[in-house]
Amino acid sequence: MFVITLSYVADLDRIDEAMDDHREWVDGQFEDGVFVASGAMVPRTGGVILAAGLERPELEARLALDPFQQKGLAEYTIVEFAPRKVVPGLERLQA
Template identity: 70%
Template structure:
């Protein structure tokens, strides 16, 4: 499992202009079953994505296709971890 944090490198105005393309990219990752959750940080200085089910190199290749990355609008930090405990009902996250 991975926690990906995005940090904006530009103003929110430029982020908002690229947001439709970014959301389209996100939707493709959800359709593939890779992304589990995503959203904006509070305060709005970047975002967070939870991902699972693929090797790190493949995840990094997918991240490189994000319009935010391609337009140099955000930087990314990827943290990999193994869930040892989960809330009842989320046992699939331990697979």
Template identity: 70%
Template sequence: MFVITLSYLVDVEQIDEAMPAHREWVDAQYDDGIFLASGPRVPREGGVILAAGVPRPELEARLSLDPFMQKNLVAYDVVEFVARAVKPGLEALRA
């Protein structure tokens, strides 16, 4: 499982201009079963994504296709971890 943080490298106006293409890309990752949750950070300085189901190299290849990344609008930080304990009902996330 991965916790991915996005940090904006540009002002929010530039982010908002690219948001429709980014959301289309995000939706495709959900359709492929890779993303589990996503949303903006508070305060709005970037975003957070939870992902699973692919090896890290494939995840990184997918991240490189994000329009935010292709336009150099964000920096990604990827942390891989093993979910040993989960809330009841989320057992499918456990390694």
């Protein structure tokens, strides 16, 4: 399980210009079953993604395809953790 934080390193005007492409990429990760949650930080300084079911090298390869990454609009921090307890319905997230 991974928690990925994206911190914007560009003006929001540039982020907004790339947002449709970023969201399309995010949708593809959900379709692949890799992302389990995502959304904007509050205040809007970046985003947070929860990912599961893959190894870190594959995650890093996928993140490299994010339009925000390719355009130098965001920096990424990846934290890996092993969930030991989850609410009913999220058992697939447990290590």
